[in-house]
Amino acid sequence: MIRKLVIYILLVVFALFFLMPVYVLLATSFKPLKEVGLVRMWFPPNEFSFDGFVKAFNKLAPNLRNSFILVIPATLLSAVIGSINGYVLSKLKFRGSDFLFALVLFGMFIPYQSVLFPLIRFLQDIGLYGSIWGLVLVHVVYGLPITTLIFRNYYSEVPTELIEAAGIDGAGIFKTYLKVLFPISLPGFVVVVIWQFTNIWNEFLFAVTVTSDPTKQPITVALVNLAGSQVVEWNVQMAGALLAALPTLIVYILLGKYFLRGLLAGSVKG
Amino acid sequence: MSNWNSFARLLKGEFEFVGLRNYLRLFEDPRFQTDLWNTFYFTLFFIAGCLILGIILAVLIDRNLKGSAIFRNIYLFPMALSFVVTGAVWRWIFAPGILPGSPQGMNLLLDLVGLDIFQWKWFTSTTNFLKFNVALIPVIIAAVWQLSGYTMAMYLAGLRGISQDLIEAAEVDGATGWQIFWKIKFPILRPITLSAMIILGHISLKIFDLVYAMTGSGPNNVTDVPAIYMFETTFRANKYATGSAIAMVMLIMVAVVIVPYLFSAFRKEKRI
Numbered sequence: 001m002i003r004k005l006v007i008y009i010l011l012v013v014f015a016l017f018f019l020m021p022v023y024v025l026l027a028t029s030f031k032p033l034k035e036v037g038l039v040r041m042w043f044p045p046n047e048f049s050f051d052g053f054v055k056a057f058n059k060l061a062p063n064l065r066n067s068f069i070l071v072i073p074a075t076l077l078s079a080v081i082g083s084i085n086g087y088v089l090s091k092l093k094f095r096g097s098d099f100l101f102a103l104v105l106f107g108m109f110i111p112y113q114s115v116l117f118p119l120i121r122f123l124q125d126i127g128l129y130g131s132i133w134g135l136v137l138v139h140v141v142y143g144l145p146i147t148t149l150i151f152r153n154y155y156s157e158v159p160t161e162l163i164e165a166a167g168i169d170g171a172g173i174f175k176t177y178l179k180v181l182f183p184i185s186l187p188g189f190v191v192v193v194i195w196q197f198t199n200i201w202n203e204f205l206f207a208v209t210v211t212s213d214p215t216k217q218p219i220t221v222a223l224v225n226l227a228g229s230q231v232v233e234w235n236v237q238m239a240g241a242l243l244a245a246l247p248t249l250i251v252y253i254l255l256g257k258y259f260l261r262g263l264l265a266g267s268v269k270g
Numbered sequence: 271m272s273n274w275n276s277f278a279r280l281l282k283g284e285f286e287f288v289g290l291r292n293y294l295r296l297f298e299d300p301r302f303q304t305d306l307w308n309t310f311y312f313t314l315f316f317i318a319g320c321l322i323l324g325i326i327l328a329v330l331i332d333r334n335l336k337g338s339a340i341f342r343n344i345y346l347f348p349m350a351l352s353f354v355v356t357g358a359v360w361r362w363i364f365a366p367g368i369l370p371g372s373p374q375g376m377n378l379l380l381d382l383v384g385l386d387i388f389q390w391k392w393f394t395s396t397t398n399f400l401k402f403n404v405a406l407i408p409v410i411i412a413a414v415w416q417l418s419g420y421t422m423a424m425y426l427a428g429l430r431g432i433s434q435d436l437i438e439a440a441e442v443d444g445a446t447g448w449q450i451f452w453k454i455k456f457p458i459l460r461p462i463t464l465s466a467m468i469i470l471g472h473i474s475l476k477i478f479d480l481v482y483a484m485t486g487s488g489p490n491n492v493t494d495v496p497a498i499y500m501f502e503t504t505f506r507a508n509k510y511a512t513g514s515a516i517a518m519v520m521l522i523m524v525a526v527v528i529v530p531y532l533f534s535a536f537r538k539e540k541r542i
Contacts, residue, residue: 004335011330011341014323018344018415021359028362042379102532109528111476113500114521117514202352204479205497209505220354224483227358234362241358245351252350256343263349263420264427 029053029238036235052235053243056226060240062215063222067201067247070132070218074139075196079189081140082147086188087177089148090155091163101152108145112205123210135210135218139200146199147192150265154188155181194255195262198248219244292515302516305496307401312410312495313474319414320470321463324421329451331422332429342426346419353416357483360412364392364484393485396492405492409481416480417473421466428462429455468531475523496520 028036032049040046089101119138120129128134158181166176204220211217214225223244227237252259296302327345331338348356367374369389373381377389393408432455440450478497487494487502496516504513 007330007333007335010326011335011338014327014330015341015344018348018419021356021363021415024363025359039378041375042382098536102536105532106525106528109472109524111497111517111520111524113476113478113497113517116504116517117510198350202354204352204354204482205501209501220352220479223354223358227361227483237358238362241355245355248350248352249347252347253343256346259350260346260423263423 025238025242028234029242031235033233033235036233049235052233052239055233055236056240056243059226059236060219060222060243063217063219064243066132066216067218067220070135070139071197071200074136074143074200075193077136078140078143078147078196079192082144082192083151083182083185083188084177085144085148086151086153086155087181090152091158091160091181092173101148104145104148106145107142108149112142116205116209120209130211130213130216132211132216132218135207138206138210139196139203142206143196143200146195146262146265150192150195150262151185151188153265154185158184190255191258191261191265194251194258195265197251198259198262201248292511293519296512296515296519301491301494301499302496304403304491305494305499308403308406308491308493308495309475311402312406312413312477313471315406315410316413316417316474317467317470319410320418320421321466323414323418324466325425325459327418327422328425328429331426342422345422348416349419351416353479354483356412356416357480357485360408360415361484364408364412366390366392366394393493394489396490398492403488403492405485405488409484409493412484413474413477413480417470421470424462424466425459428459432458465531468527471527472524475527476520 024041027044028041029052030048030050031040031045032047032051035046035049085104089097089104123129123134123137128137162180163176166180171179201218202220203218204224207218208221208224211221214222217225223240226240331342331345363375365375366377366389369377369391373386373389376392377386380386380388391405393405395403395405397404436454437450440454445453476497477495478501481493481495482498482501485493487498496519500513500516500520503509503516
């Protein structure tokens with residue numbers, strides 16, 4: 001009994017540590033500017049005000065829109081291509097396929113900095129530098145390692161006989177994928193889509209280096225720039241941070257179980 | 271934004287081969303030396319923090335008391351946030367204000383509870399011990415806050431995989447809870463610890479967004495890291511040679527950690 005109590009106390013203490021920034025974020029973002037002053041930082045607002053949110057939203061709305069334009073196609077494309085990769089690497093093994101897979105996986109860990117020069121140069125050459133579509137391309141390619149990994153593990157549990165049977169029935173490689181694997185891939189897609197959505201939404205370095213025009217930048221870049229401007233209005237800052245966090249937070253709250261699976265897949269053991 | 275002329279010349283082959291000169295110059299650069307020390311200590315304390323907090327949380331959650339799923343979700347939610355958001359919030363929390371007289375953030379909280387003797391300059395402090403810049407402490411706290419849920423999830427998956435029979439058998443033999451943890455659970459968690467160290471290690475070697483949004487380089491580069499130096503020197507100062515050299519050093523550091531790990535993961539998979 002006492003033991004249980006001790007565990008609960010510990011659970012609550014740790015929860016307070018994790019929720020403290022959320023409290024500060026909420027308390028600050030709902031304060032009117034005159035109350036944001038230093039002294040009342042740790043207290044809840046005396047009067048609730050949406051000023052911070054209105055201001056932050058007016059500034060960030062175009063960037064929120066950009067983020068959605070970026071995230072939706074990048075997520076879907078990287079998921080579909082990853083699924084096909086996963087099929088090939090798990091069911092159509094060829095000489096060197098394991099080595100190829102290892103190389104793909106290494107791509108997951110390469111620091112973005114070390115590819116920035118060739119990447120930007122390449123985007124300039126194909127005329128996509130500075131645009132959201134350039135960023136979409138970057139995220140599709142950079143997403144492939146993790147999406148390939150998740151689908152490869154997912155498909156390796158599908159009995160190979162199923163694939164062979166389709167082959168005997170005369171289905172080609174691509175038809176087998178469409179008729180046999182794709183229809184049972186929904187759980188895999190859910191995990192991959194959630195993972196990619198979260199990661200691409202939250203990414204900053206590619207976003208800030210590929211897009212330099214403020215009207216084309218995604219939300220993460222705009223949020224950092226918001227902090228750099230003149231006097232820091234903390235209520236606007238915190239409201240902006242909340243707006244930037246909201247889409248991924250909602251996904252996490254609704255579909256946390258699948259998020260967790262993507263997270264654990266990233267630690268490679270499968 | 272950037273001037274690409276020198277870079278375009280480079281691509282056309284109009285450059286002079288300088289061997290390792292850029293690298294030698296880089297390693298003599300005091301700012302880069304500070305960066306390497308910062309990375310070393312940041313990695314050390316960040317990994318240690320995530321592992322210790324992660325395993326404590328996992329063991330607590332694993333007791334499966336009522337409501338533990340809610341606590342698990344609370345501990346894990348920072349993983350869904352952007353480093354940029356985390357940086358913005360923790361910057362507000364640790365901003366020191368003006369001491370004495372006009373404290374802010376944590377210093378204000380310490381003031382309110384009467385512990386103002388513990389006030390200090392947090393991420394603007396220029397004190398260091400054995401090259402460890404204490405200004406890194408708030409950044410490490412923010413990073414541990416964000417990623418310890420991840421190690422918790424990894425440990426939890428490991429603990430859930432331990433067969434209940436094994437534990438019951440040990441209990442029948444009279445083993446205490448403490449013995450069961452150290453003799454049965456801990457050895458099983460060891461490979462997970464290694465995986466976690468490698469994943470967290472490679473995150474910390476290339477960390478950028480969090481530090482950039484939270485503190486930047488700080489006074490005297492006390493919170494500077496290679497990724498920030500690379501970013502500023504390349505995209506603000508157009509020094510591509512230095513920028514590339516830093517990027518390559520980062521790539522090598524990450525590869526040293528990751529390549530053996532991938533190899534061993536593959537060998538294990540083949541054996542099964």
